[in-house]
Amino acid sequence: MRAIDYFDRGHDLDPERPCLIDAEHGETLSFAAVRAQTIKVAAALHAAGFRNQQPIALYGPNSATMMVALLAIWRANGQWVPVNTRNAIDANAAYLDYVRCGWLFYHSSQAEDVAALKARVPSLTHFVCLDRAYDGDPSLDQFIANSELDSLPDFSDPFGKPDDVVGLFPTGGTTGPSKGVVVTNLGWGTMIETLAHAVDGRTASPVSLVVAPITHAAGPVALATLSLGATQVILPGFEAAAVLDTIARHRVTHVYMPPTALYNLLDAPERVGSDTSSLKIFLLVGSPVSPEKLRQAVEIFGPCLCQAYGQVESPMIVTWLSPEAVAAAAAGDRPERLASCGQPTRSVRVGIMDDDGNLLPDGEAGELVVRGALVSREYYDMPEATAEIRAHGWHHTGDVARRDTDGYLYIVDRKKDMVVSGGFNVFSAEVEAAVTELAAVRECAVIGIPHAKWGEAVHAIVVADDIGETEIIAHAKARLGGVKAPKSVAFVPAIPRTSAGKMDKKALRAAYWSGARMVN
Structure with missing residues (x-):
């Protein structure tokens, strides 16, 4: 089906049910009202010259109006271009220019950035300010005042237009400019249906909290729960007290957050x-979760914690670690599974592959590779890069993983983040998990730094209170042995993150490798 068909499915369950609740502005819209909007x-888009399958960008904070605009893009059969307002303006301008974006819906709070985009992106020729007329x-x-509803064509067909493009999604860009991932209705629908199946059936009246950016993973999570008829309660951004109050006030049943937000909730008075x-x-998605923090979260929030693994190129739900599996592991039944990202979903085949294209047996670490309808079509206008990640007939994720005999997968590192010390491979996720077992450690990032004898030495960068380097190293050594344990520890007030909220290990390594050749 087309992306908008999933919203319409939720609408048809109960058109008068509250669909969007804008917690900041006190606005509530029913499914029927949202559909009409x-x-x-x-x-109005088509009356104003919008061309079928033209890219349209959204730029602004979370709001009910932002969600309406996103759904309207799909109803118009546009290609959604998510833009992260936390990116540098140069990066956003470069990406919009690269995908030849012609339309921009924005909020007036981003007017300064939009002025810069207007000057730098020649393809941008149409602008709509969501909240007020501006400039x-x-x-x-x-924009919609003179909308002629009869002018809207039917863009679907009996098959739901599986090859039409639903979005041009930027990669993280941690190793260079973002590449545009071309996601079709087939891949997007596979993701929505798989995720909806995983989270359905747990309540007759689902209420989903939207607090992570709609322009990131919160958008697809919202669409998946909308297809189930879930009310979406929207916050403009994450603030622990507001999140906790909103959960209680609206009896929220479903919430998605990245692990960093969970950690903030755990520490919130x-x-x-x-x-x-x-x-x-x-639901936790976006980066590995500290097993110890996950165990604590189950104690506090109950048996609702779950985790999915995916990436922009094979989005959201390649694997699924259910609330039941997490709760059992937190209670001591197979506790190692707190470090797992789960088992492959029904939508994909997953393998572990060595550098020569050989699939590896259980227990051996290699690159996690994927096949199935969930995999995106290509990188936009980048055939060489597309061919590179599809070597040996599989999609290559760039993540190093291993699989146990029960089919549970464990992400142990990004290939580029693996530390090679004295000829031994040290996986940073394993070291980070050991260090964050310590109650005084809130976060930990592990990288390799130059060493004259070993090439690289394991180095931990931590956010912690009332603990020293010696205690951290001793604990890790007892848990992991001398090779994997950090040889040094740096204490920082916060770990730098990318605009997508992931630990920025490229920035962390740069401080140590300036003037030296990086091993990775």
């Missing part, structure tokens, strides 16, 4: 006494 916006651009209300008993699904 998306039809008006889509018709000659119409507000959304003005407002957590004590907060009512989070309504939670059925607390």
Whole structure:
């Protein structure tokens, strides 16, 4: 099906059910009202010269209007271009220019950035300011004022247009400019259906909290729960006290967050006494989760914690670690599974591959490779890069993993982040998990730094209170042995992160490898 068909499926379950609740502005829209708005916006787009399958970007904070605009892009059969407002303006301009984006919906709070984009991106010729008329651009209300609903064509067919493009999604860009991942209705629908199946059936009245950026993973999570008829409660951004209050006030049943937000909730003083008993699904996606922090989270929030693994090129739910598996592991039944990203979902085949293209047996570490409809079509206008990640007939994730005899997968590192010390491969995720077992350690990033004898030495960068280097190294050595344990520890107030919220290990390594040749 097309992306908008999943929203319409949720609408048809109960058109009068609350669909979007904008917690900041006190606005509530029913499924019927949202559907009507998306039809008006889509018709207005085509009346204003929008071409079928043209790229459209969204630029602004979370809001009900932002979600309506996203759904309207899909109803108009546009290609969604997510833009992260936390990126440097140069990076966003370069990406919009690269994908030849012609339309931009934005919020007036981003007016300074939009002015820069107007000057730097020649393909951008149409602008709509979502909240008010600004600088000659119409507000959304003005844009749809003369919308002729009869002018909206039917863009589907009996097969749901599987090859039409739903979005041009940027990669993280940690190793250079972002590449555009071409995601079709087939891949997007596979993701939505797989995720919806995983989180469905746990409540008759689902309420989903949207607090991570809609322009990142929160957008697809919202669409998956919308297809189940879930009400979306939208916060403009993450603030621990507001999140806890919103969960209690609206009886939230489903929430997605990256692990860093979970850690902030665990440390928040407002957590004590907060009512989070309504939670059925607390989904963690985006980066590996500290097993110890995951165990603590189950104690606090109950048996609702779960985890999925994916990437932009094979989005969201390549693997699934269910709430039941997490709760059992937290209780002591196969506790090692707290470090797992789960088992492959029904939508893909997953293998572990060596550098020569050979699939490896259980227990051996290699690159995690994927096959199936979930895999994206290609990188936009980059045939060489596409061919490189499809070597040996599989999609290559760039993540190093191993599989146990029960089919559970464990991500142990990014290939480029693996530390090679004295000829031994040291996987940073394993060391980070050991270090964060210490109650005083809030976060840990492990990298390799130059060493005259070993090539690289294992180095831990931690955010911690009232603990010293000697204690951290001794604990890791007892857990992992001398080769894998950090040889040095640096204490920082915060670990730098990419605009997507991942640990920025490239930036961390740069401070140590300046003027030297990186081993990785």
